[in-house]
Amino acid sequence: MNRLLIALIAGSFAATVAAQTGETPKDKAKQKEVQSATQAGTDSGERKATEAAGYKAAKEGKGTPKDLPTKADKQKAVDATTAGSTTTAGTRAQEAQGVADAKKDKGSPKALPTTKDKQKAVDTTTKQNASP
Secondary structure, eight states: OHHHHHHHHHHHHHHHHHHHSOOOHHHHHHHHHHHHHHHHHHSOHHHHHHHHHHHHHHHHGGGSOOSSOSHHHHHHHHHHHHHHHHOOHHHHHHHHHHHHHHHHHHTSOOSSOSHHHHHHHHHHHHHHHSOO
């Protein structure tokens, strides 16, 4: 009985190993077909010309200095752009008008300061809108 179990286990291992190893000729044919299609797509003349032009442009621009080489230069450029876009005369006038309106309305009393006043207003409106 033990020999039978050992033979079955060894047979299942052998079958598993055989199934996992090696490719069939059909798989190799598919792989070659995919490789040839990929190769044809990447080796086109137009693509090679584009790559050559990009390579040439990169090589020519390699020695040129950067526009903003230091962090301080970059920060100055950012500050100038930000200041130019946020401090226009129209924006300042709108801000001043908004501040003036807020100060004017700050001291005005509320229309209905207490809960009782609010409830009276609701009751009055409800009675007026009720159908006769």
